[in-house]
Amino acid sequence: MAEVQQQDSGSGKGKHSKVRAKKASTHIDMTPMVDLAFLLLTFFILTTTLSKPRTMDITMPVKDDIKEEDRSKVPASQTLSILLTENDKIIWYMGVDNPETPPETNVADFSASGPNSVHKMLLEKNKIVLDLVKMVEDSVRAGLIPNKPEEIKQHKAAVKAAEKKGLIVLIKPDEKAKYRNLVDILDEMLVTNVARYAIVDLSESEKELILNAK
Amino acid sequence: MPKIKVPKKSPSLDMTPMVDLAFLLVTFFMLTTKFRPTEPVTVDQPSSVSEVPLPDKGVILLTVDAKGRVFFNIEGQQLRADILDRLATRFNLTFTDQEKKQFTLLTSIGMPSNKLKEYLNAESPEQKIMNEETKGIPIDSANNELTFWVNAARNAAPTNSIAINGDGDADIPTIKRVIEILQNNKANRFALITNLESSETAEE
Known part of the structure; x- marks a missing residue:
């Protein structure tokens, strides 16, 4: 027992003399790890594509033989035909296409502003609808229209009714137009609140119109 | 004049918070990144202001590149196997299990039916040349033949939506022909894939 005690005390005293494992520092050099982390980070940042593709929904009419009397008649005063041709050129006219009395055509381009901007033209032609939409939006923002479902429904119906009086656009791309032009003009329809539009084939007389416009 | 002693500091910093941050970001990007297999064609979509995102799953994708070539793609291995089976009967072809497996692993296909078998048996570099x-x-x-593809896809996956991924120069x-084929297959609603436009035309 004494021996054990002695040994104990001996070991206690000999603390400094005994060879002990060197106390390693708790600090690790983390530089390589940081290097690696940032390397991975850079890789993932560069390979990630954050912009997801967007889509534009279109609905085409059911392709059946529609009888002539079932076709909905559109008033000529509301109808706007947009002919898309080569080199991003647009030819448009109001009214219906009639081989005997060719309509007066106008030339436009895809610029957002400018004398021949199709955007400006559409804004102008669809002014009734746009003004109403703007008015409704403004009064909602100003708090004039109470935020009640039935009130909003009523105003939505008013906008719908106005859209019926608004433009009807017939989009007619010719063979030399690019797909980009078609998407651009469909885009304009969205921007300028044209509710009723359709992609239609060119008629023979309209092909003449394009040739004559050059 | 007594010198002011600047206490000597150790040049090593505690980098633990930085490592934490770096790994946090690495984890974020790793989890959000989705690896897509490379498409055989590159398509430069036109831009639009539409903000409707393309759904991740369940899309029948028809790619039209700048030269007017049409490619077909759909996701899901089971579906692709099903579609190939339907096409095999249409085209009077028989596919081996190996070819079927190969088909399920590929992305967009733009081969006429008489080249399809050859394409499925080709090695990846040869497939690249064939795609060109x-x-x-x-x-x-x-x-x-596109109508068979669309028809097979519509029958195999009736709930899938259809998207046209067209190049701006197509x-x-x-x-129009692609749209017509879709209409003939009673697919009247579909989406055009576009890029989100920078706010250049934003007005009012």
Whole structure:
């Protein structure tokens, strides 16, 4: 027992003399790890594509033989035909296409502003609808229209009714137009609140119109 | 004058918070990144202001590149196997299990039916060459194979939506023809894939 005690005390005293494992520092050099982390980070940042593709929904009419009397008649005063041709050129006219009395055509381009901007033209032609939409939006923002479902429904119906009086656009791309032009003009329809539009084939007389416009 | 002693600091910093941050970001990007297999064609979509995102799953994708070649793609291995089976009967072809497996693993296909077998048996570099040379899936009325593809896909996956991924320089007759084929298959609603436009035309 004494021996054990002695040994104990001996070991206690000999603390400094005994060879002990060197106390390693708790600090690790983390530089390589940081290097690696940032390397991975850079890789993932560069390979990630954050912009997801967007889509534009279109609905085409059911392709059946529609009888002539079932076709909905559109008033000529509301109808706007947009002919898309080569080199991003647009030819448009109001009214219906009639081989005997060719309509007066106008030339436009895809610029957002400018004398021949199709955007400006559409804004102008669809002014009734746009003004109403703007008015409704403004009064909602100003708090004039109470935020009640039935009130909003009523105003939505008013906008719908106005859209019926608004433009009807017939989009007619010719063979030399690019797909980009078609998407651009469909885009304009969205921007300028044209509710009723359709992609239609060119008629023979309209092909003449394009040739004559050059 | 007594010198002011600047306490000597150790040049090593505690980098633990930085490592924490770096790994946090690495984890974020790793989890959000989705690896897509490379498409055989590159398509430069036109831009639009539309903000509707393309759904991640359940899309029948028809790609039309700048030269007017049409490619077909759908996701899901089970579906692809099903579609290939349907096509095999249409085209009077028989596919081996190996070829079927290969088909389920590929992305967009733009081969006429007589080249399909050869394409599925080719090695990846040869497939690349074939993709460069192919005329795409035939769409002309004499040899309208795209309608079989669309029909098979519509039957195999009736709930899938259809999207046209067209290049901005694709010509109108091809696009119109594709739309017509879709209409003939009673698919009247579909989406055009676009890029989000920078706010250059934003007005008012």
